[in-house]
Amino acid sequence: MSSSIVSALEDLEAVDKSSLLDNMAERRKALQLARKLCVQLESPMDTIFRISWTDPAYNAAMKACVDLKVLDILQSRQGFVPVADLSEATGADASLLHRLLRHLAAMGAVDEQQPDSYRATALSNAMLRNEINGGLDFWFDVGTPVFSGMPSFLAKSGYRSQPVDEAGIWKAAKNTNSTFYEYMSEHPREMASFASHMSGYTSDRGVWTEIYPLERLLKGADDSSSLIVDKQYGFQPGRLVVQDLPLVIEQAKLKVDKNVTLMGHDLFTAQPVKGARAYFLHCVLHDFTDERAIDILNTLKPAFKPGYSKLILNECVIPSVGANPLTTGLDLIMMGCFGSRERSQVEWEALLERAGFRIVSVWTDTTVAWDSIIEAELV
Numbered sequence: 001m002s003s004s005i006v007s008a009l010e011d012l013e014a015v016d017k018s019s020l021l022d023n024m025a026e027r028r029k030a031l032q033l034a035r036k037l038c039v040q041l042e043s044p045m046d047t048i049f050r051i052s053w054t055d056p057a058y059n060a061a062m063k064a065c066v067d068l069k070v071l072d073i074l075q076s077r078q079g080f081v082p083v084a085d086l087s088e089a090t091g092a093d094a095s096l097l098h099r100l101l102r103h104l105a106a107m108g109a110v111d112e113q114q115p116d117s118y119r120a121t122a123l124s125n126a127m128l129r130n131e132i133n134g135g136l137d138f139w140f141d142v143g144t145p146v147f148s149g150m151p152s153f154l155a156k157s158g159y160r161s162q163p164v165d166e167a168g169i170w171k172a173a174k175n176t177n178s179t180f181y182e183y184m185s186e187h188p189r190e191m192a193s194f195a196s197h198m199s200g201y202t203s204d205r206g207v208w209t210e211i212y213p214l215e216r217l218l219k220g221a222d223d224s225s226s227l228i229v230d231k232q233y234g235f236q237p238g239r240l241v242v243q244d245l246p247l248v249i250e251q252a253k254l255k256v257d258k259n260v261t262l263m264g265h266d267l268f269t270a271q272p273v274k275g276a277r278a279y280f281l282h283c284v285l286h287d288f289t290d291e292r293a294i295d296i297l298n299t300l301k302p303a304f305k306p307g308y309s310k311l312i313l314n315e316c317v318i319p320s321v322g323a324n325p326l327t328t329g330l331d332l333i334m335m336g337c338f339g340s341r342e343r344s345q346v347e348w349e350a351l352l353e354r355a356g357f358r359i360v361s362v363w364t365d366t367t368v369a370w371d372s373i374i375e376a377e378l379v
């Protein structure tokens with residue numbers, strides 16, 4: 001029996017999977033099944049080894065190789081490159097490079113060949129793109145210290161889901177008095193890796209217009225009013241306004257289509273664009289506790305044209321069972337960075353009700369994206 005499982009897996013491994021790469025729904029389904037299979041095959045000690053040992057070592061080795069530009073050299077050279085050449089090009093010890101690269105090879109990120117030679121893969125080449133390696137940098141700056149400090153902070157603060165200082169875990173982890181976004185504005189390198197990561201993270205989460213029927217906004221839209229969205233979808237000039245903190249808008253200016261109006265704006269101040277068809281908050285409210293999210297919505301409300309303006313939220317809606325681990329993990333990241341949370345449908349309903357909104361409908365399609373789209377209107 002056991003050998004038939006192994007041979008079935010060997011057959012599966014040999015199947016060409018390139019067509020899956022263009023089919024997000026199928027790829028996500030396959031990945032979910034593969035993860036379930038790994039859980040069934042791992043012993044408890046395997047799990048400890050993976051979460052505490054092989055994965056953190058993979059993360060560290062990848063970061064060091066990206067920083068050293070070893071992966072750039074592998075990409076620029078055809079075929080296998082001996083570590084001696086990599087050592088000469090980077091100035092790093094050949095023995096160190098060998099140790100880092102053999103772990104990357106063991107994890108499947110580069111190919112290896114005797115003696116001590118390594119070759120680029122599609123994955124190692126992808127690590128050269130800013131929106132991918134920005135994530136690596138960002139999680140070193142944020143995820144690693146936040147998760148290292150989280151258990152002891154929770155113990156010290158009496159295991160409260162909502163500690164007295166909502167930014168407590170973050171402040172302790174980073175040894176700072178600044179909140180997350182204050183810290184980012186004071187640290188340009190971290191801010192840049194956060195911005196790169198946000199673009200990679202957003203592009204991999206699925207596009208909201210594939211889940212939400214956009215006709216609901218376009219039909220009945222008054223031509224003279226604005227549509228507020230924080231991503232670009234080819235609307236006419238002036239009709240699509242993207243807002244974020246002024247510093248973020250400054251950085252975005254280089255990249256955004258000329259049809260989009262960029263506007264620095266603080267969510268805790270009056271909304272200057274009145275009567276828009278839609279006010280779209282893309283992964284914004286999850287950064288805030290209920291109290292602060294309600295402040296944001298109360299501040300936004302006066303801009304609404306009753307019966308016309310819609311509130312559209314692109315956010316995780318965590319189901320009561322069977323949640324995607326990306327969303328449950330993100331929930332703990334939100335707790336660590338902001339004292340906030342990813343919310344269930346019941347939690348969204350309660351939050352929006354407290355702010356004077358009613359949910360019209362929630363669109364979820366897990367084959368396209370791990371977020372949902374919530375449409376709400378003023379009560």
Ligand SMILES: C[S@@+](CC[C@H](N)C(=O)[O-])C[C@H]1O[C@@H](n2cnc3c(N)ncnc32)[C@H](O)[C@@H]1O
Pocket residue numbers: 181198199202230243244245248265266267268281282283284287
């Ligand atoms: C998780 S990010 C999402 C970014 C973007 N909406 C996206 O989905 O790619 C949250 C965003 O909220 C912005 N933000 C945080 N505090 C803000 C405030 N007080 N006013 C306006 N934007 C704010 C941050 O700069 C950041 O870009």
